[in-house]
Amino acid sequence: MTQKADTKFRRAVERGSHDFTLACEMLDAGKICHVGFTLDEQPYVLPMAYARLGDQLLIHGSVASRLMKNLAAGLRCCVTVTHFDGLVYARSTFHSSMNYRSVMVFGCARLITDLDEKRSSIQALVDHLLPGRRAELRKSTPKELKATSLLALPIETFSTKCRTGPPSDPKGDLDAPVWAGVVPLSLTAGEPLDAPNVLPGIPRPDYL
Amino acid sequence: MTQKADTKFRRAVERGSHDFTLACEMLDAGKICHVGFTLDEQPYVLPMAYARLGDQLLIHGSVASRLMKNLAAGLRCCVTVTHFDGLVYARSTFHSSMNYRSVMVFGCARLITDLDEKRSSIQALVDHLLPGRRAELRKSTPKELKATSLLALPIETFSTKCRTGPPSDPKGDLDAPVWAGVVPLSLTAGEPLDAPNVLPGIPRPDYL
Numbered sequence: 001m002t003q004k005a006d007t008k009f010r011r012a013v014e015r016g017s018h019d020f021t022l023a024c025e026m027l028d029a030g031k032i033c034h035v036g037f038t039l040d041e042q043p044y045v046l047p048m049a050y051a052r053l054g055d056q057l058l059i060h061g062s063v064a065s066r067l068m069k070n071l072a073a074g075l076r077c078c079v080t081v082t083h084f085d086g087l088v089y090a091r092s093t094f095h096s097s098m099n100y101r102s103v104m105v106f107g108c109a110r111l112i113t114d115l116d117e118k119r120s121s122i123q124a125l126v127d128h129l130l131p132g133r134r135a136e137l138r139k140s141t142p143k144e145l146k147a148t149s150l151l152a153l154p155i156e157t158f159s160t161k162c163r164t165g166p167p168s169d170p171k172g173d174l175d176a177p178v179w180a181g182v183v184p185l186s187l188t189a190g191e192p193l194d195a196p197n198v199l200p201g202i203p204r205p206d207y208l
Numbered sequence: 209m210t211q212k213a214d215t216k217f218r219r220a221v222e223r224g225s226h227d228f229t230l231a232c233e234m235l236d237a238g239k240i241c242h243v244g245f246t247l248d249e250q251p252y253v254l255p256m257a258y259a260r261l262g263d264q265l266l267i268h269g270s271v272a273s274r275l276m277k278n279l280a281a282g283l284r285c286c287v288t289v290t291h292f293d294g295l296v297y298a299r300s301t302f303h304s305s306m307n308y309r310s311v312m313v314f315g316c317a318r319l320i321t322d323l324d325e326k327r328s329s330i331q332a333l334v335d336h337l338l339p340g341r342r343a344e345l346r347k348s349t350p351k352e353l354k355a356t357s358l359l360a361l362p363i364e365t366f367s368t369k370c371r372t373g374p375p376s377d378p379k380g381d382l383d384a385p386v387w388a389g390v391v392p393l394s395l396t397a398g399e400p401l402d403a404p405n406v407l408p409g410i411p412r413p414d415y416l
Contacts, residue, residue: 003372005250011273032306033294036244036253042213045253045288047310063264064221065413080253084395085242089403093334093345096351098240102255126301134399136386137301144302168402178344184398195297195374195388202387208297 005034005078005106007159007169017160020055024158027081031129035059037070041087049090050079051128056152057105058121070148072111079105079153086184091176099182101162109151132207176195213286213314215367224369228263231368235260235289239337243267244286245278258287259336262348264360265313276357280319285359287313294392298375301382309370317359325364329358340415395407 009016010179017023021155033050046067057079061068071077086099112118119140126134142146167180192208217224225231241258244251254275260266265287269276279285294307321325327348334342347357375388400416 002211005252006248010268011370028358031295034242034244034253034288034290034310036242036249036251036286038246040214042284042314043244043246043251043286044213045242045286046286047290047292047308049306063220076250078244078251078253079240080255082240082242082255084255087239087245087336087338087397089341091345093330093348096334096338096341096345098256098257098337100240104253106250106252108378109338109409121361122301126304129303129306129315130295130297133297133304134301135334137299137304138381138384140301142299148302162231166270168403169403173346174405175407176346177407177410178272179413180403180406181412182401183416184401187393188396189295190394192394193374195377197377197382198388199383199385203388204389208391 001208005157007106007157007161015161015163018158020155020161021163023155023158024101025152026083026101027057029175030081031080032143033059033079035067037067037069037075038082049125049129051125051154053121053124057123057156058150058152060122060125060148060150063147063149065149068079068151069152070151074108076108077136081100084185085164086182087166088167091169091178095167095169095173097163097167099163101160103160105153105155106156106157107153109153112152115145118150120146121152132205136205137174140175141180213365215314215365218297223371226367227322229332229368230261231311231363233366234291234309235265237291238289241267241289242285242298243275244273244281247278257333257337259362261329261332263363265363267331267357268333268356268358268361271355271357273357276359279317280357281357282316284316292393293372294390296375296390297388299377299381299386299388303375303377303381304373305375307371309368311366311368313361313363314365316380318360320358320360323353325342326353326358329360330356340413344413362378393402
């Protein structure tokens, strides 16, 4: 590795930060990240579930996956989490925009080999991805643990970027007879769907 | 460039495809992609707005942006669009999962320099990102057009992956006295927020 990631802001500098607390807030508000890495000169970007545990990002996958094997071997990556918060309707095409919050974490992940750390990392993932669920599930079997790779990426080199608020039209556009504003967007849960083979008498849990 | 992207499925092969129509459906259902590229051995993954026009993915940005400059110069990239469709509650941690649809498009983008193609690409972007809006907006000025880079990435080398449906618990787990099923997720629009400086008497448009 020749150098650290370049996290300097060049464009829309006022939207960027390197604030750890803000990065953690954005990370804790999401469940899906996009993991970027390059193999044989070709970049790949894959969606993955994740959780934050302290100052580390946890991702997991099959021990057989190419992504997990390469990251475990120290391949550099970038993990990005984005919240798409709204469509920004300005008075011109040029100033139309999106509201969003985004974190990029750069570095090399570490394969978690210690069994206790592996178990607690899996717990952190379940607690983040499916809050309230863990108490109801059986323990993972040794075979299941063995089939799962856990990676920890330190949240050390990172940057956040966000856009919030109404459109930023220049003065000259403000008298255009056209509506302007924001349509907020959010990821929303629908009515739970029971699996076809749920045992009779088992209610939907409160944590859904 | 030494070789094409490796789009062979190794894991959960039944979830993958190279079907163009399916890829287009997934692309047309989204507005935000994640663009991955590598500079100085460091991968970067950035969220960007996009639109599909025929067999090309369009992305746009400032001519001054590092991403746009490098992609315009032929840097290889991967553009991934992911729809996070649901949380899958299985009877074990190991079989818990996510429902999702995801497309990865690989290759080198082309900078759109022809003015007519640039205008029609911007129109395609506005029509996809803010449907119904274009007729109300003033024309882009020559200065605005000059400040905007448009890139076209051919949808030639790509793959899709998705998981749908209920949890896939093994037989041995089916008598566990625990609920199982899916909580569907979708990106949902909220009540529009008027910009503070909307002119009096201008109603919210129907297309919102």
